[in-house]
Amino acid sequence: xxxxxxxxxxxxxxxxxxxxxxxxxxxxxxxxxxxxxxxxxxxxxxxxxxxxxxxxxxxxxxxxxxxxxxxxxxxxxxxxxxxxxxxxxxxxxxxxxxxxxxxxxxxxxxxxxxxxxxxxxxxxxxxxxxxxxxxxxxxxxxxxxxxxxxxxxxxxxxxxxxxxxxxxxxxxxxxxxxxxxxxxxxxxxxxxxxxxxxxxxxxxxxxxxxxxxxxxxxxxxxxxxxxxxxxxxxxxxxxxxxxxxxxxxxxxxxxxxxxxxxxxxxxxxxxxxxxxxxxxxxxxxxxxxxxxxxxxxxxxxxxxxxxxxxxxxxxxxxxxxxxxxxxxxxxxxxxxxxxxxxxxxxxxxxxxxxxxxxxxxxxxxxxxxxxxxxxxxxxxxxxxxxxxxxxxxxxxxxxxxxxxxxxxxxxxxxxxxxx
Numbered sequence: 001x002x003x004x005x006x007x008x009x010x011x012x013x014x015x016x017x018x019x020x021x022x023x024x025x026x027x028x029x030x031x032x033x034x035x036x037x038x039x040x041x042x043x044x045x046x047x048x049x050x051x052x053x054x055x056x057x058x059x060x061x062x063x064x065x066x067x068x069x070x071x072x073x074x075x076x077x078x079x080x081x082x083x084x085x086x087x088x089x090x091x092x093x094x095x096x097x098x099x100x101x102x103x104x105x106x107x108x109x110x111x112x113x114x115x116x117x118x119x120x121x122x123x124x125x126x127x128x129x130x131x132x133x134x135x136x137x138x139x140x141x142x143x144x145x146x147x148x149x150x151x152x153x154x155x156x157x158x159x160x161x162x163x164x165x166x167x168x169x170x171x172x173x174x175x176x177x178x179x180x181x182x183x184x185x186x187x188x189x190x191x192x193x194x195x196x197x198x199x200x201x202x203x204x205x206x207x208x209x210x211x212x213x214x215x216x217x218x219x220x221x222x223x224x225x226x227x228x229x230x231x232x233x234x235x236x237x238x239x240x241x242x243x244x245x246x247x248x249x250x251x252x253x254x255x256x257x258x259x260x261x262x263x264x265x266x267x268x269x270x271x272x273x274x275x276x277x278x279x280x281x282x283x284x285x286x287x288x289x290x291x292x293x294x295x296x297x298x299x300x301x302x303x304x305x306x307x308x309x310x311x312x313x314x315x316x317x318x319x320x321x322x323x324x325x326x327x328x329x330x331x332x333x334x335x336x337x338x339x340x341x342x343x344x345x346x347x348x349x350x351x352x353x354x355x356x357x358x359x360x361x362x363x364x365x366x367x368x369x370x371x372x373x374x375x376x377x378x379x380x381x382x383x384x385x386x387x388x389x390x391x392x393x394x395x396x397x398x399x400x401x402x403x404x405x406x407x408x409x410x411x412x413x414x415x416x417x418x419x
Contacts, residue, residue, distance in 0.1 A: 019051075020051055023049075023057060026089065026092035027049050027057055030092055030095065031044070031059075042065050042068075044062075047059050047061040047062035047063070048060045048061060054085070055085045056079065059080075069117060070113050070116060070117070070118065071110060071111045074107075076107035077106045078103065078105050080101060087101075100168060101168050103164075103167075105165075107161070112153055112159060114150050115149075115375060134247040135244065136244075136247075137240060138239070138240070138243075139151045139225035139228040141229050143239055143243060145356075151225070154224075160179060162177060168193065174187065174189070179215070181215075181217065184211075185210065185211070186211040187208050188209040189206065190206070206280075207276055208276070209276050218269065237264050238264070240267055241260050244260070244263055253283065253315040253316065256300070258300070258311060259312075259315070262303070274303065274304040274307075288315045288316070291317070298314055300312045300313040301313045342407070343407055344407075346406050357372070358406070359407070360403075360406075360407070361383060361396060361401055361405075363400050364401075366402075369394055369396065370385070371383040372385075381396050382394065382395045382396070
């Protein structure tokens with residue numbers, strides 16, 4: 001009897017050791033595959049691998065460094081849960097297997113930096129296709145200057161933290177991102193099974209329900225950006241709506257008045273927005289009608305704002321040939337004063353407030369350097385200039401700077417113009 005118990009103990013120990021070693025090896029292989037698949041976009045560090053007897057896998061102290069960003073995304077704990085140890089091994093061995101699982105990413109953290117994007121990213125612009133951006137929130141008199149990490153830092157948001165929940169079962173795929181600073185996003189994808197080795201194939205089919213909650217941040221953004229742009233919040237929202245209209249025109253679409261009104265209300269008040277998206281269709285499934293379609297036949301998308309149904313949310317095909325999107329003029333509300341553009345003299349002590357702006361530095365030897373302000377350390381000031389093949393950064397000592405100017409558009413003519 002003692003010998004039988006001893007053999008049972010040895011067998012149990014060997015089984016447990018084999019299970020732990022097998023899970024560790026399979027998890028390491030899957031993380032290596034993920035690292036290779038993502039090596040064109042960034043660097044993935046898997047961290048430490050742990051497993052439990054209940055079909056649970058833990059990754060601790062992982063990190064993702066996107067090549068476009070200057071700061072890494074840190075992940076203290078990632079927990080993968082399945083129904084049983086065999087389910088966990090099956091999922092790790094065959095990721096495409098229809099095995100129910102839950103993945104929690106806890107303690108996500110991304111520190112914000114004044115120069116959040118690499119120089120080569122900001123040089124090429126946000127839309128590499130050359131199309132006008134649809135959703136542009138500008139926090140400056142120039143509507144082309146978009147909301148940046150600098151604005152968020154000046155608003156008091158210097159770090160983005162949150163959690164992610166992913167759940168796959170037989171009926172649907174569910175994803176949720178909750179942040180402490182910028183609200184939350186929920187995705188419910190009925191009848192979907194996501195193979196992480198080929199996510200684009202899953203994205204090309206089906207429809208999903210999305211819920212956006214701003215967490216009160218939109219009111220802060222509207223107030224901040226309007227103040228920085230020298231506009232009222234209503235005027236700032238109107239300018240942003242005009243930019244959405246221009247972006248849609250660049251794609252050959254006209255927005256319904258209800259769609260523009262909904263966007264304006266979201267900018268000013270935020271709240272909860274629910275919609276159904278069809279990923280494989282143009283405009284994410286938003287109905288697109290020709291101008292010949294009767295108004296009574298134009299059915300809007302399924303959209304809810306703060307649990308109230310929003311009718312008549314659709315697009316119209318723009319068949320006008322008399323005016324191209326590039327020729328269309330956005331009529332923006334302006335203060336009563338007359339406006340112009342030019343160099344605005346600023347003290348060097350406030351240079352950090354103008355990160356990302358076009359600036360002109362006059363040195364004590366009367367040389368001038370103009371370019372984009374990228375860094376402002378304690379004793380230096382660094383400007384990037386466009387040259388053939390990209391940008392070149394020019395660091396200069398603060399003590400050698402005799403004059404500091406910022407290029408501003410839409411500013412009063414009576415301000416200091418030093419051209």
